[in-house]
Amino acid sequence: MGINHLSDLNEYEFNMMKGYKPSLRTEPLEEVASDEELTAPGSVDWRSSGAVTGVKNQGSCGSCWAFSTTGAVEGAYKIHKGTLYSLSEQQLVDCSTRNSGCNGGLMDYAFAYLKTAKAQTESSYPYTGRQASCKYNAASGITYTTGYVDVASSNPTALMNAAALGPVSIAIEADQASF
16 A cells, blocks of 8 residues: 555654654754855756756655765766766665764765765666665776865755756755644
8 A cells, every 4th residue: 555645644644754854963064155146047957058967766765965965976977077877775774874864964965975975876776765884886886076165044045056056966855843
């Protein structure tokens, strides 16, 4: 039987899908200042440029942080190198040890991990939706990250400017009453 609506989930199953954990942050945000000199276009659709993969499903694993990370890295790689790869969220779930696997994490820590280990493709390190031991294979890696910048949630101009450069990694704290 499939899940057709959020009301079909019990509380435990719903909580498992809320993987963004800002409470894991131990350092202050390294925010980018809004660059008022950059004029972002009125809209950008990175799908029409082929810079995003198809929709993926995290299942009941609280790994949204890993999917958000790979989406941004996939887009940046496509924009700069010309090829779109579907990158491995499972690698991040298993190997990004500053995060908590299926129990949540931060994209910042996943980006930092990818500065030291190349991102593998989805086909070389398939998603299982369960945390396991790290099976990283450097020979199967595609790219490293060179860094990342956080955009304050209260700075829509900075977010528009960032989105004009490529797909942006985002998270929603779905466990908040305001959600």
